[in-house]
Amino acid sequence: MPLTLTPLQGYPLVKSGDDLVDLTVQALSVSGLTLLPGDVLVFAQKIVSKAEGRRVNLATITPSPRAQELAHQIEKDPRLVELILRESRTVLRTRPGTIVVEHRLGFVCANAGIDHSNVAGEGTAEQEWVLLLPEDPDASAQRLRDGLQAHFGVPIGVLIIDSHGRAWRLGTVGVAIGLAGLPALVDLRGKPDLFGYRLRITQIGAADELAAAASLVMGQAAEGTPVVHVRGFPYPLRESSLAELIRPADQDMFR
Amino acid sequence: MPLTLTPLQGYPLVKSGDDLVDLTVQALSVSGLTLLPGDVLVFAQKIVSKAEGRRVNLATITPSPRAQELAHQIEKDPRLVELILRESRTVLRTRPGTIVVEHRLGFVCANAGIDHSNVAGEGTAEQEWVLLLPEDPDASAQRLRDGLQAHFGVPIGVLIIDSHGRAWRLGTVGVAIGLAGLPALVDLRGKPDLFGYRLRITQIGAADELAAAASLVMGQAAEGTPVVHVRGFPYPLRESSLAELIRPADQDMFR
Numbered sequence: 001m002p003l004t005l006t007p008l009q010g011y012p013l014v015k016s017g018d019d020l021v022d023l024t025v026q027a028l029s030v031s032g033l034t035l036l037p038g039d040v041l042v043f044a045q046k047i048v049s050k051a052e053g054r055r056v057n058l059a060t061i062t063p064s065p066r067a068q069e070l071a072h073q074i075e076k077d078p079r080l081v082e083l084i085l086r087e088s089r090t091v092l093r094t095r096p097g098t099i100v101v102e103h104r105l106g107f108v109c110a111n112a113g114i115d116h117s118n119v120a121g122e123g124t125a126e127q128e129w130v131l132l133l134p135e136d137p138d139a140s141a142q143r144l145r146d147g148l149q150a151h152f153g154v155p156i157g158v159l160i161i162d163s164h165g166r167a168w169r170l171g172t173v174g175v176a177i178g179l180a181g182l183p184a185l186v187d188l189r190g191k192p193d194l195f196g197y198r199l200r201i202t203q204i205g206a207a208d209e210l211a212a213a214a215s216l217v218m219g220q221a222a223e224g225t226p227v228v229h230v231r232g233f234p235y236p237l238r239e240s241s242l243a244e245l246i247r248p249a250d251q252d253m254f255r
Numbered sequence: 256m257p258l259t260l261t262p263l264q265g266y267p268l269v270k271s272g273d274d275l276v277d278l279t280v281q282a283l284s285v286s287g288l289t290l291l292p293g294d295v296l297v298f299a300q301k302i303v304s305k306a307e308g309r310r311v312n313l314a315t316i317t318p319s320p321r322a323q324e325l326a327h328q329i330e331k332d333p334r335l336v337e338l339i340l341r342e343s344r345t346v347l348r349t350r351p352g353t354i355v356v357e358h359r360l361g362f363v364c365a366n367a368g369i370d371h372s373n374v375a376g377e378g379t380a381e382q383e384w385v386l387l388l389p390e391d392p393d394a395s396a397q398r399l400r401d402g403l404q405a406h407f408g409v410p411i412g413v414l415i416i417d418s419h420g421r422a423w424r425l426g427t428v429g430v431a432i433g434l435a436g437l438p439a440l441v442d443l444r445g446k447p448d449l450f451g452y453r454l455r456i457t458q459i460g461a462a463d464e465l466a467a468a469a470s471l472v473m474g475q476a477a478e479g480t481p482v483v484h485v486r487g488f489p490y491p492l493r494e495s496s497l498a499e500l501i502r503p504a505d506q507d508m509f510r
Contacts, residue, residue: 002261003472093508100508108423163457167422167509168363169430169500171440171460173467185426202418205426206471212428213468216461217258217489234472245424253348253355254422254509 003232005042005217006033007225014226016053021147024227033229035148040157040182040233042214044226045133046115048140048160048178054132056083074099080114080130087112087132092255105133105177106246109164113177134160137178138241145180157182157237161211167254174215176207176242183207184244186235205245206235258487260297260472261288262480269481271308276402279482288484295412295437295488296403297469299481300388301370303395303415303433309387311338329354335369335385342367342387347510360388360432361501364419368432389415392433393496400435412437412492416466422509429470431462431497438462439499441490460500461490 008027014020024041028034035041049055063071063078067085071078074094081099085091088101098110115131134140137160145158159179163172176184184207214228249255263282269275279296283289290296304310318326318333322340326333329349336354340346343356353365370386389395392415400413414434418427431439439462469483504510 002259003468004257004259005468006257095508163459166460166502168502168507169460169463170502171458171463171500173460173464175424203426204418204470204474205421205424205428208424208426208428209467209471211467212464213258213260213471215459216464216468217487219459219489232472234474245426247421247423247425252423253350 001232001234003213003230003234005213006031006229006231007217008033008227008229009225011047011224011226014047014050016050016055018051019147020047020051020144021151024144024148025151027227028229031229035152035154035156035229036231037154038156038231038233038237039154040159040210040230041144041148042159042161042210042218042228042230043141043144044218045113045137045160045162045177046131047226048134048137048144049115049131052134052140054134056130056132058083058128058130070094070099080111083114083130083132084112087114103133105137106243107164107175107177109162113162133162133177138180139178141178141180155181155237157233159207159210159214161215163215172215174208174211174213174218176211176245178242179207179240181237182210182233182240183235183238184240184242207240207242208245256487256489258468258485258489260468261286261484261486262472263288263482263484264480266302266480266482269302269305271305271310273306274402275302275306275399276406279399279403280406282482283484286484290403290407290409290411290484291486292409293411293486293488293492294409295414295465295485296399297414297416297465297473297483297485298396298399299473300368300392300415300417300432301386302481303389303392303399304370304386307389307395309389311385311387313338313383313385325349325354335366338369338385338387339367342369358388360392361498362419362430362432364417368417388417388432393435394433396433396435410436410492412488414462414465414469416470418470429463429466429468429473431466431500433497434462434495436492437465437488437495438490438493439495439497462495462497463500 010030058079061079063082067082071081090102093100141158186204186206265285313334316334318337322337326336345357348355396413441459441461
């Protein structure tokens with residue numbers, strides 16, 4: 001069975017308080033799509049954050065002395081640095097413009113995933129507004145899943161993705177930051193290989209592979225297609241959480 | 256337009272010297288697929304290496320003193336360690352069973368991408384055989400592209416992928432190790448965002464996102480579908496090389 005990823009058409013600009021289940025049901029209809037058992041819907045983090053009111057006006061933020069010092073070192077807005085530190089457990093590396101952190105959600109990323117683009121203000125300069133990641137992306141995914149399953153009456157998966165840079169490769173790729181109902185990790189350890197006589201040691205980052213695929217069709221372009229319908233995800237749906245994808249600190253060679 | 260990834264059916268086990276263009280033409284036919292302008296074919300590294308005769312019998316390898324010492328430290332076959340070192344520019348980290356290296360091809364990966372599974376011997380124990388990455392995966396991709404374009408008479412892209420672990424996340428994901436005719440990196444820097452008033456700083460690792468997508472449908476399972484047909488790749492085809500995806504050492508914060 002092929003894997004087919006279709007960006008939904010006609011998705012409106014999302015505002016705080018919008019019901020993404022309603023918007024998605026409408027956009028699926030506009031796109032001539034329905035949901036079948038085993039389908040997955042992939043949401044860009046940005047619209048989930050917006051709907052959940054995670055926009056912050058930098059004018060309301062008072063940077064701590066630590067944020068001021070770090071902001072000076074790396075030439076970044078101290079109020080933004082303050083937010084990055086609040087959203088993080090640990091700072092791993094810094095360089096001009098970038099703070100690589102362990103996010104409070106457990107993963108490592110640049111600038112705590114705080115997005116500076118595509119955030120419109122209301123009567124204030126756009127530069128003053130930034131967007132934090134959802135408070136609990138697994139829970140956000142679960143709410144979307146519950147709402148969509150209630151509407152369509154079939155079991156589906158929901159994945160929330162962001163774009164991350166990589167330590168050694170250029171270019172961002174889509175990665176999972178929250179999910180419900182599809183496996184984050186697929187464990188092939190112990191399965192025989194093609195010749196039947198060697199045990200495998202592979203775990204597949206299936207949710208991250210799907211995130212990258214969906215990111216490819218979302219693009220980062222001005223058109224903006226923040227929700228992607230997926231048919232043919234090749235693994236059985238099951239309960240899962242992002243925690244499956246987080247490498248424990250004691251297995252981390254690159255802190 | 257949807258992005259559709261279809262694993263080819265009926266692909267035979269590949270042996271040294273096999274012509275992958277011929278095998279792929281046959282498998283496309285069996286799968287009821289043809290190639291249209293802009294399509295991409297994704298090949299698992301393993302079959303490219305096998306066809307190119309990159310299998311090595313460990314019994315023929317004499318480990319250097321350095322390989323012996325490292326092998327002792329990390330409890331690994333000294334002959335395999337010798338091959339890993341030969342295929343690498345630098346060792347970044349070691350831990351039991353794993354050597355993270357900068358491969359001679361430029362990217363960072365575990366154990367120089369040398370594969371121990373699915374490599375059958377001929378009259379010798381399977382454990383004695385390993386598979387190196389292709390000598391020059393971009394050139395391999397270009398040969399496949401030339402052959403397939405000559406057969407089908409349309410411009411296509413070819414991508415060769417492997418599965419890599421990540422520094423901070425569990426699970427492997429598909430990544431590009433060689434390509435021809437499709438952009439490795441898509442540069443959106445300078446493009447306006449959705450609101451038209453902020454310049455973007457994003458480069459997208461498009462070939463890696465496609466690699467992850469294709470890896471998802473190839474699976475790592477016993478069935479083995481080592482070639483994936485892609486329709487709807489959302490960026491214009493162009494000449495490219497893997498080098499676009501390699502982060503320069505002076506931008507690397509995690510050596």
